[in-house]
Amino acid sequence: MLHEKTVAFIGAGSMAEAMISGLVNSNKIPAHQIIATNRSNGERLAVLEAKYGIKGIKLDQLQFDQIDVFILAMKPKDVEKALNNLIGQIEVNQLVLSVLAGITTTYLEQNLHNGQQVVRVMPNTSSTIGESATAISPGHATSNENIILTQELLGCIGEVYTIKEKDMDIFTGLAxxxxxxxxxxxxxxxxxxxxxxxxxxxxxxxxxxxxxxxxxxxxxxxxxxxxxxxxxxxxxxxxxxxxxxxxxxxxxxxxxxxxxHAAIRSKEISEQIQESLLVSANK
Ligand SMILES: NC(=O)C1=CN([C@@H]2O[C@H](COP(=O)(O)OP(=O)(O)OC[C@H]3O[C@@H](n4cnc5c(N)ncnc54)[C@H](OP(=O)(O)O)[C@@H]3O)[C@@H](O)[C@H]2O)C=CC1
Ligand SMILES: O=C(O)[C@@H]1CCC=N1
Missing domain, CATH: 1.10.3730.10 (ProC C-terminal domain-like)
Structure with missing residues (x-):
């Protein structure tokens, strides 16, 4: 199943690279089916292409309908803009994983399509060598098939723990x-x-x-x-x-x-993003 999937990283920084490295080295998904895209840094995409054999594609050239799994990997402060760009391009049944600290599945669901299939993920940088301790918490609309796909995909970068979302902050503090x-x-x-x-x-x-x-x-x-x-x-x-x-x-x-304190900060990030959403909704 996994070897037929196309995965696109939206955000191509440290965490995306760690996951790309683990995925490519696992040989469970062909490198050319992994895409990295970012906001503007073309040089960075070229480096990732050369190093891992993946495809670096500018966001405005991405064929969104060809992607099975999107992985959000920008900083939490950039999530609102990133989701605004994404929503016009993706379908409700496309799977969206988010590795962003503090960003809840509710936030993702509210800012994507009604019924969007989302999974909150917390990996760590040991993904690079397939040794991450990664937690996942699926959103409300995510099918069993997509939960299994997420577990398989993240199994390529280490151990996967399916946890309650209320435990994501402490998991972030620990792992x-x-x-x-x-x-x-x-x-x-x-x-x-x-x-x-x-x-x-x-x-x-x-x-x-x-x-x-x-x-x-x-x-x-x-x-x-x-x-x-x-x-x-x-x-x-x-x-x-x-x-x-x-x-x-x-x-x-x-x-x-x-x-x-890392767990407290994870919770704070959720609250701050939620507050900024309320402020922009009331403007
Ligand atoms: N680093 C870690 O150990 C871990 C990080 N995380 C999470 O991973 C996420 C990324 O962290 P990290 O990799 O360290 O961050 P980086 O700063 O290294 O990378 C951020 C990336 O996001 C891109 N970006 C910013 N805005 C947008 C946008 N609107 N659309 C598309 N791409 C965008 C940037 O592109 P450009 O360069 O072009 O601006 C850049 O490629 C964070 O949310 C963090 O909470 C989770 C677990 C562990
Ligand atoms: O420092 C951060 O916010 C990210 C999330 C977990 C590890 N790095």
Whole structure:
């Protein structure tokens, strides 16, 4: 089914590229059936064409009736304009996925055709290598067939979790933004490792392997992070000293707050977009 579909990204930035890379590398959908389009940056489309073998097409030259799945991938602030451009061009039964943080299926449904088939999606940049943790929440009118198509398509870029839309904000805080927390952690560990005399490249690989190992232990063994942490921690040993420093410096709280605030921001974006819609409707 998937190999016959044509997918168009509306927006060709970082997230679109991560998904394009994962889709092309999966070999489940031919690259020439993936289209990227954006607002104005033609050079960017040429780069994506050359790198992935996809088609970069200007928005005004896109044959909308040839597309099975549209993937909205612009910033949330640009969504209103993008949907205004789209609505005159698409049919009610064409599937629209949106990866935009904070943009609800209700918003998409209100701003596309009555009964438009939409799915809200939250991937992360590990899509690039087929390792995303991606959530989906279908809209009201989306058929089972299109939900299955969405799961198949996003299965090419990693694991897919079908969740209630009310949980999308916290999912965004955990997994959409999540890679950045680990990169932040790595930046700090790397600095400490190289200050102690390791070269940066070796330090980076050591940290990456340590994170991969810890993550795989959770995925492959039926054990909680607490039990695994305790196994590393010898009484009065090195880990106990490291964990105490983390606690003394607010490490646990900082991590909780990062997830909480990213989720709050996702909710805020929904509210701000909804408010701006009301303002323009009342003008
Ligand atoms: N980056 C991430 O880790 C994740 C991002 N997301 C979501 O992905 C979305 C995109 O983020 P990101 O890729 O980082 O953003 P970028 O700024 O990298 O890319 C935005 C893209 O949108 C295009 N664009 C803007 N307005 C329009 C329009 N009206 N019609 C068509 N294209 C338009 C821009 O085109 P041009 O350059 O020509 O102006 C550009 O290609 C966001 O909504 C974000 O919430 C979700 C999960 C993770
Ligand atoms: O920072 C952002 O808003 C986007 C959404 C999730 C990850 N990046």
């Amino acid at each position: 959409g933004s999540g890679p950045a927390y680990f990169y932040y952690l790595m930046e700090h560990m790397e600095k400490q490792g190289s200050e102690a005399g390791f070269d940066v490249e070796t330090t980076r690989q050591i940290i990456a392997q340590t994170i991969v190992g810890a993550a795989k232990m959770i995925q492959e063994q039926d054990v909680t992070p607490t039990v695994l942490r305790e196994k590393v921690t010898s009484p009065n040993g090195t880990t106990a000293a490291g964990l105490k420093a983390l606690d003394d410096n607010g490490g646990g709280l900082a991590i909780s707050k990062a997830v909480e």
